[in-house]
Amino acid sequence: MRKNILITGASSGLGRGMAIEFAKLGCNLALCARRTDRLEALKAELTAAHPGIHVAIRALDVNDYDAVFAVFRAFREELGTLDRVIVNAGLGKGRPVGTGYFHANRQTAETNFVAALAQCEAAVEIFREQNAGHLVTISSMSAMRGMPKNLTTYAATKAGLAALSEGIRADLLQTPIKVTTLFPGYIRSEINEKVQKTPFMVDTETGCRALVRAIEREPVKACVPWWPWTLIGLLMRHLPLSMVARMG
Numbered sequence: 001m002r003k004n005i006l007i008t009g010a011s012s013g014l015g016r017g018m019a020i021e022f023a024k025l026g027c028n029l030a031l032c033a034r035r036t037d038r039l040e041a042l043k044a045e046l047t048a049a050h051p052g053i054h055v056a057i058r059a060l061d062v063n064d065y066d067a068v069f070a071v072f073r074a075f076r077e078e079l080g081t082l083d084r085v086i087v088n089a090g091l092g093k094g095r096p097v098g099t100g101y102f103h104a105n106r107q108t109a110e111t112n113f114v115a116a117l118a119q120c121e122a123a124v125e126i127f128r129e130q131n132a133g134h135l136v137t138i139s140s141m142s143a144m145r146g147m148p149k150n151l152t153t154y155a156a157t158k159a160g161l162a163a164l165s166e167g168i169r170a171d172l173l174q175t176p177i178k179v180t181t182l183f184p185g186y187i188r189s190e191i192n193e194k195v196q197k198t199p200f201m202v203d204t205e206t207g208c209r210a211l212v213r214a215i216e217r218e219p220v221k222a223c224v225p226w227w228p229w230t231l232i233g234l235l236m237r238h239l240p241l242s243m244v245a246r247m248g
Contacts, residue, residue: 004030006075006084009033009090011031011038014088027053033089054079065114085136089111091111091112093150108154120168137180139162140183186198188201200229
């Protein structure tokens with residue numbers, strides 16, 4: 001069992017939900033996010049419910065790349081090892097390309113890809129030193145194809161993250177270090193709380209429980225929840241773009 005788990009973007013949404021599920025399994029947690037008040041509250045909640053675990057928290061803006069490396073190393077020193085790092089922090093805002101919102105699309109691209117690269121670099125650097133570890137990246141079902149409207153840049157960043165993860169995996173095939181890419185479907189969180197009447201949406205607890213079950217299996221890739229997203233992913237990759245565009 002991988003005991004010491006680092007999760008970025010842990011103050012809300014999927015990051016917070018996964019932290020709760022891993023705490024139930026008796027894992028020690030290294031939790032980081034920008035909102036330290038929420039981290040403090042989460043730490044108090046988890047240690048009260050599971051007094052046998054160690055919960056470390058630190059403030060981190062993943063777009064501060066030097067801080068990413070410093071925080072990851074500080075967590076490793078505090079816990080002794082980092083057994084698993086979950087690259088979860090991300091941004092969901094965006095607008096159709098060419099409509100005057102480059103600033104929003106650029107922020108999404110920088111947070112979801114460049115900052116994710118920094119997290120992967122920092123994690124794998126530690127894993128190489130340890131000759132052990134499990135890197136988990138949280139992509140999206142939207143990464144399966146180019147998506148229209150507000151999803152265009154977001155989907156592209158998540159596709160880029162999936163490709164980055166696969167490249168890292170290829171580089172580490174002959175080592176004990178594992179790499180998993182997860183493609184979540186519609187899981188309710190702060191990033192989509194205003195989206196209504198979405199088919200196949202599951203609540204945060206159900207979705208995070210499915211994510212943690214998938215992570216524990218350590219697959220190369222997984223759509224989460226498995227049903228119906230594995231089938232939808234297959235269809236998305238093969239349907240005409242005109243049909244995929246209606247999903248946006």
